[in-house]
Amino acid sequence: MKKETGDLGVKGQGIASVIKRISLDYPVIYMIIVLCVFIAFQNPNFFSLPNIISTFTSYAYFTVGSIALVFVFISGNSGIDLSIGNVAAFSAVISTSVMSALNEMGTMNPWLIILLGLMISVGIGIAFGLFNGIAIAKFHIAPFIITLATQLLSLGLSYVYTNGYTVSGAPRELSKLSTLIGIHVGDHIIPVAAILPFIAIIIMTIIQSKTTFGRQVVLTGSNPSSAEHAGISPQRIYLIVYVMSGLFAGLTGMFIPMCIGAVNPDVGTSFLMPMVAAVTIGGVSQTGGYGNMLQAFLGIIFIILLMSVMTFLGFGLPIQQLAYGVVIVLTMTLLGYLERKRFHN
Template sequence: MSQADVEPQAVRAAERNEKTSIRNLTVEQVSNLRLLALFVAVAAIGALLSHGVLLRPENLSNILQQNAVLFVVVLAQFLIVVSGGFDLSVGAVTALASVIFVGCIDYGLAVSIPAALLAGLAVGVVNGVLVTFVRLPSFVVTLGTMQIGYSVAKMWTGGGTIQTGFRGATLPQPLLRFYSVDWLHVPLPVWLAIGILALTALYLRSSIGHFLFAVGGNARAARLAGIPVSRVRLTAYAVASLIASVGGLLFALRVGYGDPQAGTWLALDSIAAVSIGGVSLTGGEGSILSGFLGVLIIAMLDNIMNLLGVSVNAQPIVKGVIVIATVYIYSRRRS
């Protein structure tokens, strides 16, 4: 790794920050001005084009609510990207968790929620063990577990969606209102996403989470600094899948059923979001809030295109171009 690999932006950001706060030692500062500028520009142009509809509170609230699952899942993807890998299994974990959550609902929430989370955790541990100890590339490992996760979910439901548990119980009514209730004008699922964000930030401030940046940045140096590299990686994969399974719970609450096809787009969208957020795809760098901002930008773009009446069919074109363009810009900045 040469000096050229290091982001001058981050250097300037770090040096601008003369006041040394504790966070400087733990998580990257979100002083990525370009990202904020991009965000503001998208919001401003969107507001102009949509005659202000974009920024109306009810529209904003809608955007947030519709993307709550992605907000959660991007946190999972963030952890794996920081560790220097990719996680293609996040969507499958989401689907599997949504199915198990609904499928076990007759035993009560006290059973079905932990069951769904445990399933996610199990996938994460498998990913982590294969990446850490068998030393397989994360891309293929999670490609494999993705197939397995979807397939188990489909076997559980027989292929379709699942509305009830074994004995016919459905999700309790009060829970289904979870998505339609606001608190301080912000929908509850978004509060949940923010809560998970806070917990993830806490994890990144624990010793094992803090070391993730070192392991992703330079695993050899991390090992020789006495950091337990395997343990750090394995934990990251487990935590990531656990977070993704929370996304599955949210999904089920939103639609009222479990769906083995849920989240087929999540893996790609979450990778797109972290790359738009400027998280280095080579690992070791990035702020968790920029992943969040990345989702917001994607979500606003979707919304603007809808408001402008851009065909749903053309939206993937815009998304694809933006992913390539942003990564191109970030990669040039680094050189």
């Protein structure tokens, strides 16, 4: 790339320029390939269909949570939502305990209970999103600060509500969604829990590329004053983006009892940083105005692969943390370099 610094845009056709564009937009692909080759040597069974299905199923909550961050990042304004992990956990705690109480009465249809649980979970998520959004859009509080505050707030609420104990007892039908109910492929079942994140990604892709709202988010992130001159209200965009982030946090809250079963009040703390890492490594710009769902998805796959590798190599949590640190520092340096080259001639 060094030779052609002057023309990193899209000029001409041909395979070379396509490859160049892909390399610039999705550098994470190369990292995924390296990781896959490594895994293939270490543990060839990893790429068997059942294992792939189970991996995607067990990380479904992680994928949905990461989606929440994409629009927040693209909308600029140093956007970040640190509260998703703990808001998801709080939503899960409340909805699971409500579901378990209703379930014990034994009179209601389990699916109705699940639907009610979903509504509670999403409602809590949206409420927190609205709180963040209003603070950021109306009172101009830095996203980092206010979402850090709501992160602690939701964690505290979870602890207070549960006294630190694990909550469980959602209808069995819910966990069946991550095991038995799904599409049958030969002898295997692709459970609903593994499919839903993909549907969410597709919907969000369409929203970003095909709707005026998606375009407004991107343009606001690119340059808020130009956006204002073009009749887009950046404050409105920030508000909606954080509400959407809260909505996805609420959805994530539903995936926790679905995939894990029991809900620990501090379950959210551990997966926030990998989510931020996934979206960033994928290439979504945290300064705003650049990035798409596909990039985020590839970043998610990379982090999932990395987590799996760590697990089957038998690394403990300390080493895992170290490895995340190293990988994130290296990729961020690379991405920062690429973005500079591209956008600041």
